[in-house]
Amino acid sequence: MSKKKISIEDVAARAGVSITTVSRVINNVLTVSKKNRAKVEEAVAHLNFKPNVSAQRLAKGLNTAVGLVMPGYPGIFHSFYAIEIIRGIGHACETLKLDLIFHITNGYNPLNTNNVGGVIFADIIENRKQIEATLAEGIPCMVINNVVEDLKVNYIAVDNVKGAKTATEYLLGLDHQKIATVTGSLQTQSGLHRLQGYKDALKKKNIAINDDYIYEGDYSRRSARLGLEHLLSLKDKPTAIFSASDDMALEIINVAIEKGLKVPEDLSVIGFDDNPGGLYGSVGLTTMHQPLFKMAEDAVRHLNAIVGGRRHTPVRSLLDPELVVRESCSSPKI
Amino acid sequence: MSKKKISIEDVAARAGVSITTVSRVINNVLTVSKKNRAKVEEAVAHLNFKPNVSAQRLAKGLNTAVGLVMPGYPGIFHSFYAIEIIRGIGHACETLKLDLIFHITNGYNPLNTNNVGGVIFADIIENRKQIEATLAEGIPCMVINNVVEDLKVNYIAVDNVKGAKTATEYLLGLDHQKIATVTGSLQTQSGLHRLQGYKDALKKKNIAINDDYIYEGDYSRRSARLGLEHLLSLKDKPTAIFSASDDMALEIINVAIEKGLKVPEDLSVIGFDDNPGGLYGSVGLTTMHQPLFKMAEDAVRHLNAIVGGRRHTPVRSLLDPELVVRESCSSPKI
DNA sequence: ATGAAAGCGCTAACAG
DNA sequence: CTGTTAGCGCTTTCAT
Numbered sequence: 001m002s003k004k005k006i007s008i009e010d011v012a013a014r015a016g017v018s019i020t021t022v023s024r025v026i027n028n029v030l031t032v033s034k035k036n037r038a039k040v041e042e043a044v045a046h047l048n049f050k051p052n053v054s055a056q057r058l059a060k061g062l063n064t065a066v067g068l069v070m071p072g073y074p075g076i077f078h079s080f081y082a083i084e085i086i087r088g089i090g091h092a093c094e095t096l097k098l099d100l101i102f103h104i105t106n107g108y109n110p111l112n113t114n115n116v117g118g119v120i121f122a123d124i125i126e127n128r129k130q131i132e133a134t135l136a137e138g139i140p141c142m143v144i145n146n147v148v149e150d151l152k153v154n155y156i157a158v159d160n161v162k163g164a165k166t167a168t169e170y171l172l173g174l175d176h177q178k179i180a181t182v183t184g185s186l187q188t189q190s191g192l193h194r195l196q197g198y199k200d201a202l203k204k205k206n207i208a209i210n211d212d213y214i215y216e217g218d219y220s221r222r223s224a225r226l227g228l229e230h231l232l233s234l235k236d237k238p239t240a241i242f243s244a245s246d247d248m249a250l251e252i253i254n255v256a257i258e259k260g261l262k263v264p265e266d267l268s269v270i271g272f273d274d275n276p277g278g279l280y281g282s283v284g285l286t287t288m289h290q291p292l293f294k295m296a297e298d299a300v301r302h303l304n305a306i307v308g309g310r311r312h313t314p315v316r317s318l319l320d321p322e323l324v325v326r327e328s329c330s331s332p333k334i
Numbered sequence: 335m336s337k338k339k340i341s342i343e344d345v346a347a348r349a350g351v352s353i354t355t356v357s358r359v360i361n362n363v364l365t366v367s368k369k370n371r372a373k374v375e376e377a378v379a380h381l382n383f384k385p386n387v388s389a390q391r392l393a394k395g396l397n398t399a400v401g402l403v404m405p406g407y408p409g410i411f412h413s414f415y416a417i418e419i420i421r422g423i424g425h426a427c428e429t430l431k432l433d434l435i436f437h438i439t440n441g442y443n444p445l446n447t448n449n450v451g452g453v454i455f456a457d458i459i460e461n462r463k464q465i466e467a468t469l470a471e472g473i474p475c476m477v478i479n480n481v482v483e484d485l486k487v488n489y490i491a492v493d494n495v496k497g498a499k500t501a502t503e504y505l506l507g508l509d510h511q512k513i514a515t516v517t518g519s520l521q522t523q524s525g526l527h528r529l530q531g532y533k534d535a536l537k538k539k540n541i542a543i544n545d546d547y548i549y550e551g552d553y554s555r556r557s558a559r560l561g562l563e564h565l566l567s568l569k570d571k572p573t574a575i576f577s578a579s580d581d582m583a584l585e586i587i588n589v590a591i592e593k594g595l596k597v598p599e600d601l602s603v604i605g606f607d608d609n610p611g612g613l614y615g616s617v618g619l620t621t622m623h624q625p626l627f628k629m630a631e632d633a634v635r636h637l638n639a640i641v642g643g644r645r646h647t648p649v650r651s652l653l654d655p656e657l658v659v660r661e662s663c664s665s666p667k668i
Numbered sequence: 669a670t671g672a673a674a675g676c677g678c679t680a681a682c683a684g
Numbered sequence: 685c686t687g688t689t690a691g692c693g694c695t696t697t698c699a700t
Contacts, residue, residue, distance in 0.1 A: 007693055018671045023695060031669055048471070053449040054397075055693035057388040058676045068436075070424075083417060090404075090438040099449065102402075102436045104424040115387040115433065137382070221614055254616065277611070280555055282588065341677055352687045357679060365685055389677035392692045 006047045014043040065099035067111045067119035071126040072104045080275045088296025113139050117307040120299050142303045154315035156299050160190050163288045163321030164197025167270050174331045176240040180213035182227035184244035194244045224248035228255045239332040246271035246278045268329035284326030291319045340381045348377040399433035401445045401453035405460040406438045414609045422630025447473050451641040454633050476637045488649035494524050497622045497655030498531025501604050505574045508665045514547035514572035516561035528578045558582035562589045573666040580605035580612045602663035618660030625653045
């Protein structure tokens with residue numbers, strides 16, 4: 001109804017001071033008498049005054065907003081990943097009182113960078129050109145979940161190599177010798193890195209890498225099913241499987257049970273992601289937890305520090321995944 | 335590096351016209367000669383000029399941003415629901431060239447409404463006071479996924495009563511007579527409405543409502559398990575179950591299989607949501623599809639029309655869920 | 669400690 | 685069809 005916007009002038013009038021003074025209390029400038037401050041605060045509260053953000057930004061010449069660019073392919077949205085990222089970034093923006101401008105890439109319209117202090121790219125997929133363009137405009141960028149060495153851009157990612165190594169070593173520690181893996185898509189960095197970590201762990205223990213034990217999946221449930229079928233067709237069947245994702249691990253367990261195997265007694269399975277879906281299967285999934293929420297929060301904080309001129313060194317941060325032991329792994333039967 | 339912001343003046347200088355003319359071409363005002371338009375466009379492209387959104391907003395006095403307020407409780411984020419809403423709203427904003435300001439409520443800091451033309455509330459839970467406050471400020475609001483009659487607010491929701499009725503009628507059409515339901519939380523509107531729809535369908539067929547067949551769940555997997563156990567303990571067991579959510583339906587199927595029942599031969603199960611998880615179970619889940627994406631898109635469009643003064647009547651829209659037949663229902667064995 | 673005044677970059681009458 | 689000019693609401697020197 002009453003769309004009468006109240007401005008700093010109204011506040012000044014009611015408080016009986018100049019707009020400059022009002023501006024000072026809004027911005028926490030100290031040189032305001034206690035008395036005037038109190039009057040202004042009263043007026044602000046009474047009038048329910050909220051500064052016009054556009055005017056502030058224009059006057060200050062800086063931008064208290066961060067852009068979040070998400071690739072638009074449908075899959076990403078159905079993943080636990082996207083949610084955690086959005087949640088973490090949203091939370092950090094809240095705390096830092098930054099506007100979060102959310103943008104889904106369709107390849108066309110890039111985010112209007114004039115409107116933000118910095119931008120976070122939720123993935124490098126589909127975004128490479130846009131990242132380069134944004135960088136060229138001199139706007140601080142942060143790539144999440146990807147180690148990117150070929151661009152002069154800040155990044156913060158989960159250490160997939162280390163995580164996969166930890167997972168495999170856990171299986172090794174349980175005395176498994178015949179450990180197979182169903183990989184994620186080898187087109188993705190995470191897929192590659194998780195395979196690498198698996199190999200690293202085996203090498204470190206001087207266990208020869210058996211190509212039959214490496215099934216190239218693509219993160220789909222279907223590929224997981226095929227993977228297990230292949231692995232079970234081997235004369236020398238593995239006793240444990242490192243799956244590059246929880247989703248695939250869950251499918252592997254389903255198929256194993258269908259085939260009359262007991263998990264973990266006959267087959268140990270470890271996943272990667274710590275997707276909440278892992279809680280609901282017939283057997284609790286042992287997996288690697290990814291600090292997605294923290295990664296997202298850190299991304300905002302670091303970016304903000306850079307935008308605010310408080311940080312000058314590039315961010316190249318790698319976060320460690322953590323082992324979550326539930327019920328899907330045990331020592332092999334002798 | 336070169337953070338030299340180029341402004342409308344630079345463009346005007348290069349094109350050899352006034353800034354007004356530049357402004358005109360930016361805003362697609364038609365009264366610009368072809369020649370000048372071309373010159374300006376060249377300059378814009380050459381300088382890679384992007385209008386300063388804050389200045390535009392300040393000058394225009396209107397706000398081309400929409401706020402999206404999501405309740406902050408963790409659960410919502412792990413749901414298919416949140417993702418679809420975000421995706422739909424993001425897509426619509428993209429198309430309409432609106433900034434999407436994403437805000438997670440924590441009870442404290444409300445969204446600074448000075449910065450947006452209108453706001454969409456992803457749910458009414460935890461947000462009631464904020465909605466009232468926003469309304470009081472004269473800012474158009476839109477509530478999603480809730481029928482709210484006690485507030486003078488726009489809403490757009492899925493017709494849960496009708497959806498539940500359709501689901502139950504489908505079971506009836508398959509010749510089931512003994513149809514039970516596991517409800518969602520009866521603290522929520524959706525839980526209540528879905529139960530209502532179930533009852534409506536039965537009444538319409540003159541089938542007496544058997545209280546034993548109504549198990550009050552709460553949308554959790556655990557309550558679904560308990561629900562099925564209860565239902566199977568009955569002397570006169572139901573032959574079909576309408577589950578108020580896919581998640582619960584999936585658990586019901588799992589438990590049924592554990593107990594040696596065949597789905598759908600021994601027990602038909604229909605869900606609600608059309609959650610992608612429904613595709614992956616041992617048997618494809620028959621369910622009610624909710625047009626979440628469309629609901630979110632519509633919310634933005636309608637809100638935008640209201641903000642732009644193109645619509646004056648309140649929005650009170652109910653979207654129909656659609657039956658998705660997969661494999662979890664069949665006619666009862668005689 | 670406080671206020672006057674000059675912009676921030678853009679749009680929108682208003683003249684011409 | 686085009687340019688001049690007065691703001692939009694706020695911050696920020698610079699005086700006082």
